[in-house]
Amino acid sequence: MRKRTLRGKVYVVVLVEIPYAGNVRMIGNLLGDPRHEIRIGAPVGAIFEPHDDAKLPYTLVQWKIR
Template sequence: MTRKLPALSTDNRAFWQGGADGELRMHHCEACAQFFHPPAPVCPRCLASDVASRAVSGAGTVVTYTVNHQPWRSDLKDPYVVAIVELPEQAGLRFVTNIVGTPPGEVFIGMPVRVRFEQHDDVWLPLFERAA
């Protein structure tokens, strides 16, 4: 599948390229000790600018998901799962991703998952698969 890749910036480069080192990296605020996503130059909680990326475990839990059956483009393989995954490092630390390696009918809310990176050019997309 051809994916639309993000434009890399100073703020998001660590997130999109952490997979080169096998790390899922999330932005963290030193002032209020909170992780946040998407990456930004200031903390959305306390507005401090002392933020940087940190590696997290790469584990997660499916909070919700949908199965897409519509082939929006000819190169999209349907069906595929779009999910919101929450990371254990902090309640509410969530982001949108795809669940891969598991048939869509076997995905469920509460399913434990782990990150798996898919490289495209200089971007490593953090996708998730069912945890063993």
């Protein structure tokens, strides 16, 4: 098995509120350049990243500013 490391990687974690789903809140990664300024309330869209090759396949929801 190949060991993975997060050393040297930067992730921007966001809390996203989804108004049309009863204001459900989800935490996830914000895709894009982590050095860009982020505005609270900025509209985001979901990106679905399938991991079908995993032992137990799953889909990861990530976010991108629209």
